[in-house]
Amino acid sequence: MSTDPKKWVAGHVASLPKSGIRDFFELVAKMKGQDVISLGVGEPDFVTPWHVREAAIYALERGKTYYTSNLGLIELRRAIASYVAEHFAVDYRPEDQILVSVGVSEALDLAFRAFCNPGDKVMFHQPCYVSYHPSITLVHGQSIAVPTFAKDNFALTAGALRAAWQPGAKILMLNLPCNPTGGTCTREQLEAIAAFAREKDLLVLSDEIYSELTFEGTHTSIASLPGMAERTIFLHGFSKAFAMTGWRIGYACGPAPLIDAMMKVHQYTMMCASIIAQEGAIEALQRGWDNVCRMREQYHRRRDLIVRRLNAAGLACHSPRGSFYAFPDVAVTGLTEKEFAVGLLEQEKVAVVPGAAFGANGAGHVRACFATAYDQIIEACDRIERFVQKIRK
Incomplete structure (x- = not known):
């Protein structure tokens, strides 16, 4: 048969x-x-720069081949906290506000699975990275695509968000600078977006993987704006700026209860990121700028x-x-x-x-x-x- x-x-x-x-x-x-x-x-x-590769090789030679905490090596979380405070002006506790993930893609998946109930609506700007809409579909959420345009250098505006908003919207997904357009937002534009997020009581997932590759002006994280750290999951990693794509190492920072929820999903699926990649990431943060x-x-x-x-x-x-x-x-x-x-x-x-x-x-x-x-x-x-x-x- x-x-x-x-x-x-x-x-x-x-x-x-x-x-x-x-x-x-x-x-x-x-x-x-x-x-x-x-x-x-x-x-x-x-x-990947030689000193990062050598740090990973040295860790392997010392027998560092075991599981880490579900949240990641505390040494790496401390390095992340220092790096994010210096470059993004946001303070996070290494002990319970930072989760090390298998790339930013896993961190994003964890966030959607931890925060999105079936039927919840998620706003995101478009054109956007190919995984955003499918990731929402996989958790039975509903997508609200917010258009951006070449005439605006593909910057997202609060006006576009307001025009696209629907009752039931719970999450706003940002990617600044953006893949595929390279578009980003000025601080003033971000302040207007932040005000909209506070008004509509949205949780913000902010993918800032390209932030170090900002060519004009200064990159501003929405998490650094008043009233936003408590409603933002800051997503970042090592693939782009540190040339570490194959290492598959990223992280999420945010309020402790939200990071704890993401950790629950992480511990039952991935358990932890590779310790070898984590050792390389420590070296990248401490001596890779x-x-x-x-x-x-x-x-x-x-x-x-x-x-x-x-x-x-x-x-x-x-x-x-x-x-x-x-x-x-x-x-x-x-x-x-x-x-x-x-x-x-x-x-x-x-x-x-x-x-x-x-x-x-x-x-x-x-x-x-x-x-x-x-x-x-x-x-x-x-x-x-x-x-x-x-x-x-």
Whole structure:
């Protein structure tokens, strides 16, 4: 007797689309060995600094191969508390207000599972990272996408939040600077958003993984604003600024009762983050800032190059204030974002991600990651310009 295994898949999982990024890069994988330049996956091209790697190796050689506290090594939590106080102006107790997670992605998942009841509504700005909407679906929440626009440099505004708000909204999800747009908010814009969150009694989940990669002005954490620390979960990690993507190490900071709720979910699923990754993270926080600054300087230089070249090619592109993504408008070519991305890949061997992968408001754009070598970006821009010229003839 034959049976269809799909019948056992939960309905809310079966309905989830696969990541638009990963689907597209299956096409890229098929072109292996064809001189493809990838401006796709959001991963630094820098190797984790040697002193961080050596700290992890030394910990392994000393036999540090055991479980840690569910909250993470107390030494790491103390280092996180010092780092966050210095760079984000928010004070957290290492003992009960900080949780070490397996990347920021796990921390976000823990937060949704700890705070979102079935039917609760979650607001988030769009275009946004591909996991936000599916993460809400997985906890049976309801999504409220708040559009942002290129004319505003993709900054979220309190006015847009107010226009999108619905009764029953419980959580506001922020990602500043934003993947995929590089958009962020000024302090004044954040103050208005904070006032809205207080007025509507929203819990704020603030993903600030790209905060160190802010090129203009100063990054402000919404958790540092008056009346916000008690209603904000500050989410951060090591993947982007510290070039530690494969280490899978992140953290959440917030009020003790909320961190305790997240820890309950964490202890029954992941238990704890890798002790080796935690040892490396301690070294990164204590002695890694100079490396962060050097890498940020290179990203800044690459940003200026790719934005200038994309605009020169006829693709309107705002200058992202943070992150390592450009988000040009390709509508002028007459192609959809997917047609543009597929054509560019097939004809010129450059990989970018169709903007609709980041939500409906990303339509007409593509994401180009400039976390790759400067000379590769030059060559990629040459190919993009050639592709655009062919289309527009």
